[in-house]
Amino acid sequence: MVTFIPPYFGEEIKSDAERKMFDVLQNLELNNAYVLHSLGLPRHETKPYGEIDFVVVCEEGVACLEIKGGRVECQNGVWRVTDRYGELAEKKESPFSQVIDNMFSLRKVLKEKFCDNKSIKFIFVACGVVFPDIDFQAHSEEVIPEIVYDKMTSDISEYMKRVYGYWRSRLKWVPRKLSLPEIKEIVSFLRGNFSFIPVLGAGLEDVDKRLIRLTEEQTYVIEGLSLNKRLLISGKAGTGKTLLALYYSRKQAALGKKVLYLTYNTNLAGRLSAQQPKSDCLEIINIHALIKKILNINKLMLNRNKEEYFNEILPEKFYNYLKNLCSKELESLQYDVIVMDEGQDMFHPIYLQALGYLLKDGFENGQWAVFYDEKQNIYITDYQKGMDILESYSAVKFQLYKNCRNTVQIGTYCEKISGINMAEYIQENGEEVRKIKYSDDADFKKQIEELLKNLKNEQVAMKDVIFLSSKKYKNSKIYNSGIKVNVLNKRFNASKDLPVFATIHGFKGLDSKVVILFDVEEIQKKNFSTLFYIAGTRARTLLYIAATDKFFNRYKE
Numbered sequence: 001m002v003t004f005i006p007p008y009f010g011e012e013i014k015s016d017a018e019r020k021m022f023d024v025l026q027n028l029e030l031n032n033a034y035v036l037h038s039l040g041l042p043r044h045e046t047k048p049y050g051e052i053d054f055v056v057v058c059e060e061g062v063a064c065l066e067i068k069g070g071r072v073e074c075q076n077g078v079w080r081v082t083d084r085y086g087e088l089a090e091k092k093e094s095p096f097s098q099v100i101d102n103m104f105s106l107r108k109v110l111k112e113k114f115c116d117n118k119s120i121k122f123i124f125v126a127c128g129v130v131f132p133d134i135d136f137q138a139h140s141e142e143v144i145p146e147i148v149y150d151k152m153t154s155d156i157s158e159y160m161k162r163v164y165g166y167w168r169s170r171l172k173w174v175p176r177k178l179s180l181p182e183i184k185e186i187v188s189f190l191r192g193n194f195s196f197i198p199v200l201g202a203g204l205e206d207v208d209k210r211l212i213r214l215t216e217e218q219t220y221v222i223e224g225l226s227l228n229k230r231l232l233i234s235g236k237a238g239t240g241k242t243l244l245a246l247y248y249s250r251k252q253a254a255l256g257k258k259v260l261y262l263t264y265n266t267n268l269a270g271r272l273s274a275q276q277p278k279s280d281c282l283e284i285i286n287i288h289a290l291i292k293k294i295l296n297i298n299k300l301m302l303n304r305n306k307e308e309y310f311n312e313i314l315p316e317k318f319y320n321y322l323k324n325l326c327s328k329e330l331e332s333l334q335y336d337v338i339v340m341d342e343g344q345d346m347f348h349p350i351y352l353q354a355l356g357y358l359l360k361d362g363f364e365n366g367q368w369a370v371f372y373d374e375k376q377n378i379y380i381t382d383y384q385k386g387m388d389i390l391e392s393y394s395a396v397k398f399q400l401y402k403n404c405r406n407t408v409q410i411g412t413y414c415e416k417i418s419g420i421n422m423a424e425y426i427q428e429n430g431e432e433v434r435k436i437k438y439s440d441d442a443d444f445k446k447q448i449e450e451l452l453k454n455l456k457n458e459q460v461a462m463k464d465v466i467f468l469s470s471k472k473y474k475n476s477k478i479y480n481s482g483i484k485v486n487v488l489n490k491r492f493n494a495s496k497d498l499p500v501f502a503t504i505h506g507f508k509g510l511d512s513k514v515v516i517l518f519d520v521e522e523i524q525k526k527n528f529s530t531l532f533y534i535a536g537t538r539a540r541t542l543l544y545i546a547a548t549d550k551f552f553n554r555y556k557e
Contacts, residue, residue, distance in 0.1 A: 001408060002028045004429045005036045005191050017069025018053055020132045025054065026429060029157040032180045033058040034187045052102050053130075057187050059177040060164040061124035064106055065149075066099035068131050074138045094142045095129045103127035113189055120182050124175035126167035128159070228396040231369040235400030236420075237537035238411070241371040242509055244400075245341040246272060248369055253281035257336035257367075260358065262287055264345035267488055267502065268509040274494070283335075287346055291318045294333065315350040322357040334360045336367060342509045343372035347386025363393050370395075375420055376508065376534055405511055409433055410543045414536035417555050418529045436516075436546040444546065445481040448516070451544070452483075452499065455514070464513040465499040468535050470523045473501055477518055477546075504535045515539035518546035 002025065018037075025035050036055040054065040072095070073080050079091045107125040114121045128147040136150040146166040149159050168175060178186070235241050245261070253259045261284040263269045269286040276284060285293075291314060322330065338359045340346055346355075352363065359366040370390060377383050391397075403411050407430030415421065436451065438444040455465060463486070469476040473487050478501055486492065488502040500512070517535050536543060545552075 001412060002026065002030075002033045002035055002429075003409075003432070005034060005187065015067070015069060017067045017130075017132050020069075021054065021065070021067050021130055024132070024156050025056075027156055028056070028160065030056075030058040030060065030160060032178075032183050034183065036187070036190055052106065055106070055190065056160060057178075057183055057190070058160075059179070059183065060161070061126060061175060061178065062106065062110065062186065063125070063160065063163055064099055064102045064127040066095050066102065066127070066129050068095050068129065069133050072131055072134060072136070072138070074140050074143075094140075096142045096144055096147075099127040099129055110186065110189075114186075120178065120186065122173075122175070123178075123186070124164075124168065124171075126164050128163040229365075229367045230363075230393055230395035232390060232395045232397045233369065233371045233400065234373060234397070235371070236373055236375065236403065237414075237533065238403040238405030238511075239400035240404045241373065241400065242268070242272070242341055245339050245369065245371045246276075249282055249284075249337070249339045250276075252337045252339075252367075253279055257281060258334075259283070259337045259339060260290075260335040261285070261339045261341065262290065262346065262355075263341045263509065265342060265506070265509050267492075267506050268342065270492075271510060287351065288314075294318070295321055311348075315348055315354065319350050319354040319357075322354050325357075330357060334358055336360055338366070338368045340368070340370045340372075342376070343370040344374055344377040344383060345508075347372075347377070347383045347390075349382055349385050349389060352386055352389050363390070375530065377530075405540055406537055407431070407541060410536065410539050410541075413543070414533060418533035418536070420529060420533045431542050433543045433545065435552060436544055437549055437552065438546065439548070441477065441480060444477055444518075445483065448478075448481065448483060448546065451516070460514060462497050462499050463494070466507065466512040466515050466538070467499060467501045468504055468507060468515055468517045468538060469501070469519040470504050470531060470535075471519050472503060476501070504531050507538055508534055511538045511540050513540050514542045514544070516544040516546060520545065520547050521551050 004022075004025075022037065028035065034057045036057070038051060038053065052064045053067040056063045056065065068081060070081055074094070079094050081091070103125050107123070110123050110125065111121060114123065126147075128149060129144075130149040132149070132151055134150055135152050136148050144166070147163050149156075153159050233241065233244070249259050249261045259282045261269075261272070261282060263272075263284075263286050266286045266289070269284055269289070273284040276282065288310065295314075295317060322333075325333075335358060338355060346352070356362045356364075359368060361367075374383065406414070409430050409432050413433040436447050438447050452462070452465070456462065467476075467478050467485060469478065473479050473485075473489075478485055484498055485501040486496045486498040488500055488506055499516075502510075515535070515538050517532075520532065523531050536545075
């Protein structure tokens with residue numbers, strides 16, 4: 001996987017050609033590759049200040065790429081570039097001489113920096129020229145065909161190998177490959193020379209917009225599936241199940257159908273309901289609130305054993321109540337369409353049998369859609385029995401493969417640590433997962449306070465930051481630290497400008513721009529894989545893991 005610095009393409013950069021190349025370079029497959037965008041060269045060989053569009057650092061060496069968009073031609077030694085607005089610019093300096101100057105300047109800078117480092121002071125630097133908008137056909141003494149990338153080039157990895165190969169063939173010595181520590185040392189030095197460094201908040205916003213835009217593309221799946229009455233749609237974390245379920249529900253409600261949008265998670269139902277305009281046709285509710293609306297909850301029994309009451313007694317009472325209603329009474333409660341989001345949490349056979357009474361024509365002949373992820377099942381032991389029931393109704397099955405919520409960095413990290421194979425990722429790069437190592441409770445408080453201060457300075461809104469724990473608030477490290485948070489519960493006030501606290505269970509099905517996951521050492525071994533998978537994938541653009549050295553030594557990437 002290639003790492004980008006900065007990890008996002010700044011909105012202030014207007015070059016379409018550079019944006020195209022930023023996207024193309026996402027597919028670069030060279031070992032331990034880093035791509036730096038807009039690298040400033042304050043000590044340029046021939047100019048007071050130079051800038052390199054892209055710098056690639058990998059085990060093959062370092063390479064500069066000069067990007068020339070629009071129409072490019074050379075006549076009588078004069079280079080003419082026509083941009084997207086039809087503006088013509090003439091230059092005596094060719095793109096090839098420009099990038100070669102940059103190559104020598106960068107080589108000099110690196111040589112001076114690492115003059116005392118015997119292993120990398122003779123660093124190999126190459127360069128290439130990119131014309132993403134045209135089929136480049138110019139011929140002159142300056143043109144080097146071997147280092148040209150144009151719109152006819154299909155494989156960026158093969159192109160980069162060709163660039164390195166060309167410049168290597170011109171050397172009188174054989175450059176050795178760079179190790180990962182050497183690559184990181186070079187990148188660490190170069191990253192301080194950006195011509196722009198957008199604030200973190202702006203960068204996260206930019207990545208988030210692209211993630212949302214890509215997620216919306218999946219609504220076309222529903223357009224195709226809407227021709228079928230019974231749908232079973234599975235997908236790993238981040239594949240857009242909730243957005244698609246909501247889109248499908250709204251479409252059906254707009255047709256005048258009475259739609260029940262059902263979740264297991266109270267917080268998920270609450271957030272979706274708050275975002276949805278009031279409608280007589282669409283009801284968004286969690287399953288226990290639905291049962292409470294229809295039945296009288298026995299508070300005495302609830303207080304004795306909450307888990308037993310919700311998992312065994314209440315579903316049975318719900319089923320028996322609906323079963324014994326007369327046709328007229330049942331008809332007044334029924335829905336035209338039932339949509340189950342995070343459906344795996346409601347695959348209890350008795351739940352399904354009860355819901356069958358609430359659906360016109362039942363599950364066998366009625367209209368329903370279930371969105372689910374088997375890997376996120378943390379409540380139901382009868383999962384397979386429930387699945388067998390739904391599959392018996394000849395539903396159309398579809399699987400969502402593409403993770404549209406998480407950046408590549410977040411997705412791959414969660415996959416490695418949890419051991420759960422995730423969906424195919426959209427090629428959206430972001431910030432690396434960040435580790436917060438603390439020694440004791442006092443150190444935890446100090447580091448978290450410093451982190452929140454830095455996020456504020458980087459213009460990240462506090463309400464976009466969520467603390468996730470396997471423990472309830474009053475048993476968590478955040479509570480003990482005294483750091484003020486907005487606890488996600490029945491009294492939650494979304495307008496507060498505070499970071500949010502939630503349990504992993506309570507935040508299932510939801511997501512946030514920034515997630516700080518802590519109390520990870522307290523997760524029981526038998527539940528670790530599932531809960532880490534759920535928790536880590538709640539982060540859309542930035543994930544922090546706060547833990548001790550013991551945890552990070554145990555769970556290495």
